[in-house]
Amino acid sequence: MAGAPARTLIRGATVITMDALGDLPQGDILVTGDTLTEIAPIIHADIHTGDMQVVDAAGCIIIPGLINAHMHTWQTALRGLAANWTLLEYFQKMHAGLATVFEPQDLYIATLVGALNQLNCGTTTLADWCHNNPTPQHSDAAIAGLLESGIRAAFFHGTPKPDPKPGERPFWEVPHPRAEIERLLKAHQGQPLLSVQAAVLGPHYSTLEVALHDFAMAKELGLIASLHQGGGPARTPDGWQKLEAAGLLGEHINIVHGHALSDLQLQRFCELGMSFSAAAESEMTQGHGHPLTGRLRALGRAPSLGVDLESVLSGDMLTQARVALGMQRSLDNVAYRDTYGTIPRTSTITTREALSWVTVEGARMLQQSHRIGSLAAGKQADLVLIRATDLNMQPVHEPVNTVVMQTSLANIDSVMVAGRWKKRHGQLLGVDLQPRLAALQASGRKIAKALSLSN
Structure with a gap:
């Protein structure tokens, strides 16, 4: 997205880093440009500068992308x-x-x-x-x-x-x-x-x-x-x-x-x-x-x-x-x-x-463990906010269990790639889906019909 803020401060989430820092029952994440610059229980930052976006993530679980x-x-x-x-x-x-x-x-x-x-x-x-x-x-x-x-x-x-x-x-x-x-x-x-x-x-x-x-x-x-x-x-x-x-x-x-x-x-x-x-x-x-x-x-x-x-x-x-x-x-x-x-x-x-x-393991396979696969300062800001307050998620006793065993697409609130939001509040950003879905449907019908696999 054009005009993305230089810094993003995500506050008050449960953070599962899959890295040496472990899990934070409540933590903040600071993103600068495309990079994770700090992860801590509380990050003290000047939130009144024009280049800072502050995201209230209370009630969310954050995992690596x-x-x-x-x-x-x-x-x-x-x-x-x-x-x-x-x-x-x-x-x-x-x-x-x-x-x-x-x-x-x-x-x-x-x-x-x-x-x-x-x-x-x-x-x-x-x-x-x-x-x-x-x-x-x-x-x-x-x-x-x-x-x-x-x-x-x-x-x-x-x-x-x-x-x-x-x-x-x-x-x-x-x-x-x-x-x-x-x-x-x-x-x-x-x-x-x-x-x-x-x-x-x-x-x-x-x-x-x-x-x-x-x-x-x-x-x-x-x-x-x-x-x-x-x-x-x-x-x-x-x-x-x-x-x-x-x-x-x-x-x-x-x-x-x-x-x-x-x-x-x-x-x-x-x-x-x-x-x-x-x-x-x-x-x-x-x-x-x-x-x-x-x-x-x-x-x-x-x-x-x-x-x-x-x-x-x-x-x-x-x-x-x-x-x-x-x-x-x-x-x-x-x-x-x-x-x-x-x-x-x-x-x-x-x-x-x-x-x-x-x-x-996905990061290891792609030989990018130094960049992605976990949340740590210096790595790329690829992360997912999961809405843990939803009906199918409550109560959360153990966050990792909840992520793996309870979470569905309906709970994926926000997705960030390289410091830019690609999805917020359950909606993809910067894309008009209807014409693309229409083109996908037309392509699928054409291909299947060519071999008599659909009407």
Whole structure:
């Protein structure tokens, strides 16, 4: 928003920092420009200067901005269409079907509205995994939507997955287009809220030659390389060993899903510092298997979380935290009963840990822990005000429990990204939603009708 105040003083909230400061039952936050400059029980500041906005946050809980570590935002116009599809149906109907009729303007409106919805739900950072971009114009349109929304975003440049036509090389034999990645890096260098990363095929979905090319490209360009792992037999079963032997694995590699990994592979990847992103609700719905959460915890690690597919389910990240928490608690409880014949004496996972999956771990995955994921002086001012006085929230006995287990979209009062309010008093700011929703509806009808999936 133009004309935003140089300083914002937020007063009297319960503050959950997810950082060394811990929780403040009642605290103040001072924002200067795009940065958190002070968090304390009481901040004494001159509130009568013209550059200061004072916000009374009594009755609110403040948390760090949520981080959606994996979402295919280009599918926003197809919300709910794939809700009953298994993963195999999704591959055929989405990637080999619906995806092939997308034009650049379809990616633009889907990404814009999808990103706005993330802000509305309290997500301040979105990892947009865009793998339906057959032309540079498609990528440019998607990025334009991210920039217009005002969300903090990592654009993971991917490649489409259509069935090969006669005479065409199948997608799994095509190296990632390095020149296009370099073009995007140059075009968006210095964007404060946008980074460009790589959404590669990986050895599960490509030949060894392609995997070696793509991983080397990401390392040379200093990019996070994110890849899907799972969903049927691997095209290159020994690919991971070859990639490690070539020195191409490390903290910059992000594995999404990961159900096909053996225990030994998972342990080795943790030792190498690689990150993991789960999409618990999507994985359970489409048939991937149980999320990696418990297997990672046994190795002293934790996942970041993503929505994955709004064509299947809701874009709300607190729902994802709750689903992932509930699923792993259930698995742990069943294992305990099978071993000891009784109910466990206590839960294996706390709500605070679940909240870290959608804040701290998302920042770690994006290699931005120094900037986002928690509230601390010097970090970016990305935060969410949750209205804790609402009917479904009272009484608040333990704020973290209330955030994870009670909070819904209806309670997300305000959202700040880099010191600028994107949502206040339950309303998105600076955007006329009606024409954008109309454009989204028209895009969705056109795409679905092209393949006779809607009237």
